[in-house]
Amino acid sequence: MQKIIPYLAILIVIIYAVYNAKFHNPKKVDTHTHTNYEEHIKTHKTTTHYEDELSHINTDEYTKEYIIRVIDHGSNILDFKGGEMEGGFAAHDDAEKIACYVMEFSGKKCTAPYPKNAAMFYTSICGGCHGDDGKGLGGTYPDLTKAKLLGIEKRESFLRSMSMHK
Ligand code: HEC
Incomplete structure (x- = not known):
């Protein structure tokens, strides 16, 4: 019995992770419309954010x-x-x-x-x-x-x- 406790713990973590990924992701972003989502964020979103700040820095x-x-x-x-x-x-x-x-x-x-x-x-x-x-x-x-x-x-x-x- 003692021996299966670590395995049980790992199983619970895995089940929780799968649950989180599948059902519990309200902010899931659509990565399909942009082939390179990372790149998109870098060149578009972040830049816009910087420009926002620039626009009122003075x-x-x-x-x-x-x-x-x-x-x-x-x-x-x-x-x-x-x-x-x-x-x-x-x-x-x-x-x-x-x-x-x-x-x-x-x-x-x-x-x-x-x-x-x-x-x-x-x-x-x-x-x-x-x-x-x-x-x-x-x-x-x-x-x-x-x-x-x-x-x-x-x-x-x-x-x-x-x-x-x-
Ligand atoms: C013990 C000395 C000391 C005291 C007291 C002190 N400052 Fe400073 N302050 C400095 C130093 C040194 C810097 C530069 C730090 C750095 O390298 O960024 C600085 C930087 C600043 C800056 C940024 C300046 C810039 O050109 O961007 C501001 C604003 C400022 N202090 C305001 C205050 C205010 C308001 C107070 C009082 C609540 C205060 N300081 C108290 C030593 C002090």
Whole structure:
């Protein structure tokens, strides 16, 4: 009896796999209309996705999302004397208003008004590195007053390199 347990277990896994493949696949994609589905995804779907992102990369909303992402998760893609930036210097709940405040350094605006204390949050949490004026302490840290932030610039050239319509 002991001996058949592993075989039983394998059998159950196989039955489950067959069941999944046959009956439980609500998102089954039709691979017949495209002879090379992988290729299709690569050249069509993904590219469209990249182009979607490219089409709004220069919007204020995109900049805001980018800054919030950096505040939440940090950044280590740029090459600054100051090293990398860790995520979580500010609480996620404060990230949005800080992002709105940072955007004003380059003349951008959030659509909805945001709390005035954002300035105080920025100065006490971020200003030590990026400077109270956002200019990055003479090149030690990224200059947040740039019209296009470096991470967005990088992302844009990556997206362009992936795009079919360059
Ligand atoms: C300990 C220093 C330090 C603190 C504090 C800090 N940063 Fe940074 N920040 C950096 C460094 C270093 C980088 C570059 C990291 C990299 O290599 O990607 C950076 C990158 C950024 C970027 C990307 C810049 C670009 O051009 O793409 C943004 C936006 C940013 N920080 C915003 C903030 C905000 C907002 C705060 C406050 C919540 C903050 N940082 C706090 C050091 C800091």
